[in-house]
Amino acid sequence: MNDTAQLVQYILTGITVGAIYALVGLGYNIIYNVTEVINFAQGEFVVLGGLVMVFMTNTLHLSLPVGFFLTVSVVTILGALMDKLTIEPIKDANVLTLIIITIAVSIIFRGLAMLIWGRDPYALPAFSKAPPFTLFHAIIQPQALWVLGITTIVVILLSLFFRFTMMGKAMLACADSPEASRLMGIPVKKMVLISFVLSAAIGAVAGIVITPISLMEYDRGALLGLKGFGASILGGLGSFSGAVIAGLILGLIESLCAGYVSSGYKDAIALIVLLLVLFVKPSGFFAGKRASLKKF
Amino acid sequence: MLFLRSVHTYYDSIHALKGISLHVKEGEIVTLIGANGAGKTTLLKTICGLIKPRKGSIQFYGEDITNLPAESIVRRGISLVPEGRMVFSTLSVEANLEMGAFSRRKDKNQMKRDIKNLTSRFPILKERMNQLAGTLSGGEQQILAICRALMAHPKLLIFDEPSMGLSPILTKEIFKVIVGLRKEGRTILLVEQNARAALQIADRGYVLETGKIILEGDTEYLLNHKEIQRAYLGKGYREVWEE
Numbered sequence: 001m002n003d004t005a006q007l008v009q010y011i012l013t014g015i016t017v018g019a020i021y022a023l024v025g026l027g028y029n030i031i032y033n034v035t036e037v038i039n040f041a042q043g044e045f046v047v048l049g050g051l052v053m054v055f056m057t058n059t060l061h062l063s064l065p066v067g068f069f070l071t072v073s074v075v076t077i078l079g080a081l082m083d084k085l086t087i088e089p090i091k092d093a094n095v096l097t098l099i100i101i102t103i104a105v106s107i108i109f110r111g112l113a114m115l116i117w118g119r120d121p122y123a124l125p126a127f128s129k130a131p132p133f134t135l136f137h138a139i140i141q142p143q144a145l146w147v148l149g150i151t152t153i154v155v156i157l158l159s160l161f162f163r164f165t166m167m168g169k170a171m172l173a174c175a176d177s178p179e180a181s182r183l184m185g186i187p188v189k190k191m192v193l194i195s196f197v198l199s200a201a202i203g204a205v206a207g208i209v210i211t212p213i214s215l216m217e218y219d220r221g222a223l224l225g226l227k228g229f230g231a232s233i234l235g236g237l238g239s240f241s242g243a244v245i246a247g248l249i250l251g252l253i254e255s256l257c258a259g260y261v262s263s264g265y266k267d268a269i270a271l272i273v274l275l276l277v278l279f280v281k282p283s284g285f286f287a288g289k290r291a292s293l294k295k296f
Numbered sequence: 297m298l299f300l301r302s303v304h305t306y307y308d309s310i311h312a313l314k315g316i317s318l319h320v321k322e323g324e325i326v327t328l329i330g331a332n333g334a335g336k337t338t339l340l341k342t343i344c345g346l347i348k349p350r351k352g353s354i355q356f357y358g359e360d361i362t363n364l365p366a367e368s369i370v371r372r373g374i375s376l377v378p379e380g381r382m383v384f385s386t387l388s389v390e391a392n393l394e395m396g397a398f399s400r401r402k403d404k405n406q407m408k409r410d411i412k413n414l415t416s417r418f419p420i421l422k423e424r425m426n427q428l429a430g431t432l433s434g435g436e437q438q439i440l441a442i443c444r445a446l447m448a449h450p451k452l453l454i455f456d457e458p459s460m461g462l463s464p465i466l467t468k469e470i471f472k473v474i475v476g477l478r479k480e481g482r483t484i485l486l487v488e489q490n491a492r493a494a495l496q497i498a499d500r501g502y503v504l505e506t507g508k509i510i511l512e513g514d515t516e517y518l519l520n521h522k523e524i525q526r527a528y529l530g531k532g533y534r535e536v537w538e539e
């Protein structure tokens with residue numbers, strides 16, 4: 001493999017994992033935008049997406065579309081339950097309390113995943129049977145294209161939802177001022193529920209598409225969550241386009257660093273980026289005006 | 297149209313409203329005056345369902361709305377222009393107006409027509425349609441907050457200190473808008489620190505002091521009342537409602 005081929009290979013790998021970080025970052029942003037809560041169980045939705053899909057395809061032998069649909073449904077229900085059982089009942093909770101609750105929930109999800117699936121990593125078959133092909137002498141897994149394609153679709157659908165639908169805008173209004181939202185007749189609790197449902201669904205999708213490439217095990221959530229959090233902070237909390245750009249950049253840096261420096265430092269990159277952003281520009285680098293009007 | 301009967305509201309153990317009874321008749325402008333911390337905002341939030349009273353009852357057009365959630369109360373036709381305006385600063389002006397119509401979102405065409413009417417009436421909003429509401433000036437935000445409330449087609453429009461933080465000229469503009477709204481047949485409940493201005497456009501008024509109504513009557517009576525003159529219309533008070 002020559003130098004260019006290697007570079008192309010690193011870039012492609014970087015963009016693929018970056019897309020997953022972007023999806024996790026989007027999940028954070030959706031809930032944050034409605035509640036100002038950082039849901040630290042976001043990474044767990046990704047893990048559950050991958051593992052439930054393993055159950056659907058490897059155990060129940062369901063077809064890809066059916067398994068995909070059922071997996072997203074199951075994880076979505078878990079997201080809804082999380083809101084109904086742990087977030088909504090807390091009366092007059094402040095944001096910090098709720099954030100701590102999400103950490104507790106993430107531990108519960110992880111424990112459950114370990115009980116059900118054990119500690120082993122699981123694989124999933126790639127979505128299409130097509131063999132890997134080469135581009136500039138680099139080898140590309142078709143699954144990488146699935147990851148990028150599905151991420152693109154999710155991002156487009158989300159943007160349309162928040163920009164053009166009454167429900168989407170009402171969700172943003174809730175984040176801005178729950179009290180004023182109630183005065184407009186917006187059912188705030190329902191909006192929070194929808195935000196958890198959406199985030200869980202997106203997390204599940206991320207888990208389903210990445211597992212054929214990187215396998216999935218019960219305790220992957222914390223690291224995925226951290227990296228997705230890095231993406232959403234780097235992109236400016238709450239900014240969707242910011243999270244996507246930042247997720248891709250994070251994935252790229254990580255992959256290039258692993259390739260040219262040492263893969264041992266790979267996971268530290270996200271943390272270093274996170275800390276740098278928080279020191280230098282806590283409002284993020286890619287957020288528009290919207291984010292600067294936020295409280296923090 | 298609106299009746300409150302000995303309404304008591306608490307913040308935990310703080311007794312904020314101590315048996316408020318008042319009424320607003322169709323087509324009236326009724327004003328509620330009182331010093332800082334008297335409980336004016338609390339009273340308005342209680343009417344709109346943001347806070348639940350512990351005792352007493354609230355009726356709107358004969359229906360008991362005491363225990364309805366805020367969402368249902370907007371649908372019955374009560375809209376509040378809240379203290380401090382509370383526009384959705386991270387949404388565009390247009391989205392703010394659309395949110396005002398959330399309770400009637402099924403009728404998209406009517407919503408478009410309403411936005412058109414409001415923007416031709418307040419051209420300043422038209423120019424700013426795609427700007428984020430947080431970038432508007434205070435006066436513009438107040439206009440937006442009023443228009444947002446109007447999007448719900450309220451029968452009773454409640455204002456909580458609409459002149460707060462505005463220059464005398466802008467205050468005058470806002471008061472003109474309020475008078476205009478009454479001419480269109482809307483009923484108005486107006487809370488103001490600027491008691492003289494409020495009494496000049498109102499038909500009747502109530503005076504609230506530490507959670508109790510201590511005086512009520514038509515505006516003539518209140519304007520000439522010795523106690524009111526001393527406490528709320530003191531000399532040097534800016535006269536903003538004079539032609």
Ligand SMILES: Nc1ncnc2c1ncn2[C@@H]1O[C@H](COP(=O)(O)OP(=O)(O)OP(=O)(O)O)[C@@H](O)[C@H]1O
Nearest residue numbers: 307310312330331332333334335336337338339379
């Ligand atoms: N969220 C709250 N929790 C506890 N006490 C409150 C709360 N909001 C208001 N109060 C108290 O209730 C009383 C009435 O407050 P309220 O805001 O209704 O007064 P106001 O007449 O609207 O005053 P202002 O003119 O300053 O707007 C005050 O003593 C206030 O300290």
Ligand SMILES: [Mg+2]
Nearest residue numbers: 336337338379
């Ligand atoms: Mg007040």
